Amino acid sequence: MRPSPHGLEWNTFRVLITFVYTLEEIVERRKALVNAAGIAGLSALATSSLYAQGIGKTRLGNAIIPPEKEQGKEKHVPFIDAPRSVKAGEPFSVTVEVGRVVPHPNTVEHHIAWIQLYALAEGSPALVNVGTFEFAPTYGAPKVTFPVMLQKTSTLLALGYCNIHGLWDNSIEVSVQA
Numbered sequence: 001m002r003p004s005p006h007g008l009e010w011n012t013f014r015v016l017i018t019f020v021y022t023l024e025e026i027v028e029r030r031k032a033l034v035n036a037a038g039i040a041g042l043s044a045l046a047t048s049s050l051y052a053q054g055i056g057k058t059r060l061g062n063a064i065i066p067p068e069k070e071q072g073k074e075k076h077v078p079f080i081d082a083p084r085s086v087k088a089g090e091p092f093s094v095t096v097e098v099g100r101v102v103p104h105p106n107t108v109e110h111h112i113a114w115i116q117l118y119a120l121a122e123g124s125p126a127l128v129n130v131g132t133f134e135f136a137p138t139y140g141a142p143k144v145t146f147p148v149m150l151q152k153t154s155t156l157l158a159l160g161y162c163n164i165h166g167l168w169d170n171s172i173e174v175s176v177q178a
């Protein structure tokens with residue numbers, strides 16, 4: 001056995017030296033990683049502004065298919081049944097149904113997954129999501145009836161989502177009397 005300068009056996013000394021160098025390497029690598037993460041974080045912050053990234057040209061509304069696409073053979077257009085005139089704050093029944101004219105398939109592979117109803121009150125800039133209804137294919141049919149209350153004359157807008165044919169919409173006006 002070769003003695004080390006500190007009286008340790010040579011092999012033990014070599015293991016200790018390797019261990020110390022490995023520790024130093026780990027510390028240095030960790031420092032480098034922290035620095036890299038910091039730089040990445042800063043650059044993410046710099047490009048997180050919506051305007052720095054650019055605004056998407058496609059609007060969701062452009063992808064919604066209007067009722068005219070299925071005129072006379074509506075299979076996806078949500079029908080909205082509601083009185084055209086109601087009293088302010090009094091509940092009235094609204095039915096939204098997809099596939100009233102031509103029944104829509106109701107299989108796991110092809111079905112109406114959900115219906116949403118929105119209200120846009122006269123003079124208001126913001127839509128209100130009045131209700132969202134999801135359907136389990138083969139168990140639930142895409143038809144809902146529920147009470148709605150309005151304070152102002154409004155447009156009721158319905159959306160129906162087919163898992164194959166996308167988003168379809170329709171709307172009606174409901175006049176509200178004080």
Ligand SMILES: [Fe+2]
Pocket residue numbers: 076104110111162163164165
């Ligand atoms: Fe469909």
